[in-house]
Amino acid sequence: MALHENYQSLVVSVFNKRNIFIAILIIAIDISIYVFLGLLLINYEDFYDSSKGSYYSLASMTFNQKIYYITFIIWEIINIIGIGYLIIKVIQKIRKISFSN
Numbered sequence: 001m002a003l004h005e006n007y008q009s010l011v012v013s014v015f016n017k018r019n020i021f022i023a024i025l026i027i028a029i030d031i032s033i034y035v036f037l038g039l040l041l042i043n044y045e046d047f048y049d050s051s052k053g054s055y056y057s058l059a060s061m062t063f064n065q066k067i068y069y070i071t072f073i074i075w076e077i078i079n080i081i082g083i084g085y086l087i088i089k090v091i092q093k094i095r096k097i098s099f100s101n
Contacts (some may be wrong), residue, residue, distance in 0.1 A: 024063060030079065033075060037068060037071060037072045038072075039071060040068040041065070041068050041069065043064075043068075044056075044061060044065045044068070046068070048060065
C-alpha cells in the first residue's frame with residue numbers, strides 16, 4: 001500500500017498548476033518556433049528551381065534558405081534531446097520511489 005501512496009504523491013507533486021503551466025508554455029513556444037521556421041521555408045518551396053538541384057538539396061537553396069533549413073533540423077534535434085531528457089528524469093523518479101520501499 002505504501003508503494004501506491006508514493007506513486008500518488010509523485011503524481012501530485014509533478015502535476016501541480018505551476019508545472020502544468022510551464023509545460024503548456026514550453027509546448028506553445030516550441031510550436032511557435034516550428035510554425036515560424038516552416039513559414040520561412042515556404043519561401044524555398046515557392047521559388048524552387050529544379051535546374052539548380054534536387055528538391056531540398058543544399059545546392060538548390062540560397063544562403064538564407066540554407067540557414068532556415070539547418071536551423072529547422074537543429075530545432076528538431078533539440079526537441080529529440082529534450083524529450084529524451086524528460087523520459088530519463090521520469091524513469092529516475094519512478095526508480096527512486098520504487099527502490100525507496
